[in-house]
Amino acid sequence: MTVKSTSKPGTRSAEATQARILAAAKIEFAKNGLGGARVDVIAERSKANKRMIYHYFNSKEELFQCVLEDAYVDIRTAEQDLDLNHLPPVDALESLIRFTWEYYLKNPEFITLVNSENLHKAKHLKKSRVIRAVSQRFVSMVGEILDRGVKSGDFRAGVDPVQLNITIAAIGYYYLTNRFTGSIVFGRDFMVAEALAERLDFNIETIMRLVQAD
Amino acid sequence: MTVKSTSKPGTRSAEATQARILAAAKIEFAKNGLGGARVDVIAERSKANKRMIYHYFNSKEELFQCVLEDAYVDIRTAEQDLDLNHLPPVDALESLIRFTWEYYLKNPEFITLVNSENLHKAKHLKKSRVIRAVSQRFVSMVGEILDRGVKSGDFRAGVDPVQLNITIAAIGYYYLTNRFTGSIVFGRDFMVAEALAERLDFNIETIMRLVQAD
Amino acid sequence: MTVKSTSKPGTRSAEATQARILAAAKIEFAKNGLGGARVDVIAERSKANKRMIYHYFNSKEELFQCVLEDAYVDIRTAEQDLDLNHLPPVDALESLIRFTWEYYLKNPEFITLVNSENLHKAKHLKKSRVIRAVSQRFVSMVGEILDRGVKSGDFRAGVDPVQLNITIAAIGYYYLTNRFTGSIVFGRDFMVAEALAERLDFNIETIMRLVQAD
Amino acid sequence: MTVKSTSKPGTRSAEATQARILAAAKIEFAKNGLGGARVDVIAERSKANKRMIYHYFNSKEELFQCVLEDAYVDIRTAEQDLDLNHLPPVDALESLIRFTWEYYLKNPEFITLVNSENLHKAKHLKKSRVIRAVSQRFVSMVGEILDRGVKSGDFRAGVDPVQLNITIAAIGYYYLTNRFTGSIVFGRDFMVAEALAERLDFNIETIMRLVQAD
DNA sequence: TATGAATGAGTGTTCATTCAT
């Protein structure tokens, strides 16, 4: 009969438990993919009971979906926070390239989660409603920068913003997700600071030459 | 109607069995990754006994390694067969971009296998000796094209051939491996013929603008 | 009709399950050795799930080690309970011989478990810490009886207590463990009551003549 | 078309193959027991084809039976070769004890094979006809020595020759078969030369005191 | 809200044995 400290008993700790489960799951899914992830490990790492996972998330797959949604919401939110509208178009574009690269570097789970989801043909993302909302704002970002750049004379006209978006992601994402096989095939350490800096420069140049007015 | 050499049927059928297992394994590993692949399924699909798999390949992981090696050898061999040295540098580079794109399209397993291997930090590729040999010839290809292009005045100097190589792969690979989540995020069908053609054009333009002399 | 303490049923049943598994495992390991024992059989006989065995004991080998440790602790405890210090040395020694014989007879699993462990070069016993503790008290028992017997003039001096210990065990153990081949080689039923009684008498005489003062 | 060296082509090599299989099987069965032995290992070690094993011995169990029979015939033959009838009874008995001890030491497989057979309740030995024949001569040996010793006044009357036989075996066999657990329980190395010599002396003394005239 | 105990269907792997030549 001891009085619990808050007015809504359990609520706060319930949220905390969910958060701990999500955090643990993100690590485990990122490390081993959906199939390779172990519910026991998630339970242990989150210091939550295994039963709690099923209580809050119903199944391993739904938990994966939540983790994935969170990951997408997080990157999309961070992109919006860049507030690129206030920058001149060239700076805005370069900022976006840098941001994308650095986000992948700091959040390598994002890449692995997306890979895993694509192995499963995006069946979880398909069910998600949150994703569509956050994606739309994201897709229009590059379009707006391009438009502004064309008007200012910095960029040439006729560049498809979707293709550009994909390419900006691709040149960073591919380098990082395939860094292990890449290091072997190319006989270089992909992850030393110099290599990373060099790659970022190369990527910026790639995009700039692609869009700049002739 | 050529007569197949049937003098050593025992020997032959052993090789045939191994080939069937490898083919079945490639499909299964590509579809589900190393962890998600099922040995039973490989056995069934190859019309070989499960015991045979272990007889010839010792373990699921060694089988995966063989499949992976085969995949790399195959793409590297096909690249060499392009015989790009005989083409003018601009044509050679465009040929390589087209080839890479089309190879990925026709051999989607390659992409999934590489993804799976990277999830496992390239532990199987590390053990492989074949890979290093075939990789070296591949890496030098783009370097030679670039050199020729600089001499002919078509390409600017100072482009790192390794970074270029990575970028050529990236812009095709990323589009295809992430086509499921991509279709959702960008609200487009990534795989209709028009979209594919458009992407290839975009990629060629990206690379050409990147390397062309100013 | 005593009331069993049912206050912690969850805890209790966990212990009970472990005990059932251990009991079933002892039977199975005794019947078939470590290699021949089947985990499924242990699961079924213990009315526990196979998964529970791995939950509580991690592996078949660790389960074997537990069973073996239990067996050693059990015999060593029973020996201590004989309280031979209070008996005159001749009686004490005879009691020990009888006890050893009867223990083997009543607990034939002990013999088979020890045989199995020796086939594996005692690799499990080596890891065990419990064993060393209980063994030391046991080894000193016979030494004390011998000392008392020498002082009382019943036993001759100079008998190595370890060798005596081994011999007491040997003459009972060998007869019982090899009863099957023995019955064939010697053309006798080793296990009829008369034969058993006769063997015990013979063993007592063997040891008594070995130690008695000249 | 080279001429094979003997008149009965294959016959000689057939016997040789069987012998190699038997030798390899003895090692494998001794090391791992009947259940733990691997037919593949026997095939490899004997440099015979696995199919040959089944050709000559029908099954793993029949092969085990042959190995076991061979082992028994071997020890029984060696015992007969001692020719103890020509020695004075005390010397004859000591010779037998020494022989038994040394045979076990030099042929440790014998012990493991017998253990394995007893684990299977002597089901293979039961089927064997050879065994009964060789056993009878063996059993009568000790009886004759005892009789001669009683007549010569060296041994007391009334010692059961079968019990004596069993005891002579027991005190050597037990020490050696349980040397691994024994070394741990008694905290001694059972197999150093000194320990072995000491044990043999102790065993001779045990038997001599058991049978000597009062 | 929280938890330890329990489970059935499956996973990679192994084995003695037989087939086909």
Add this chain to the structure above:
DNA sequence: AATGAATGAACACTCATTCAT
């Protein structure tokens, strides 16, 4: 006489999930 290829049944062990409290 000899052999390499092939197999089906079994094995130790694992997993996501549910039960009972």
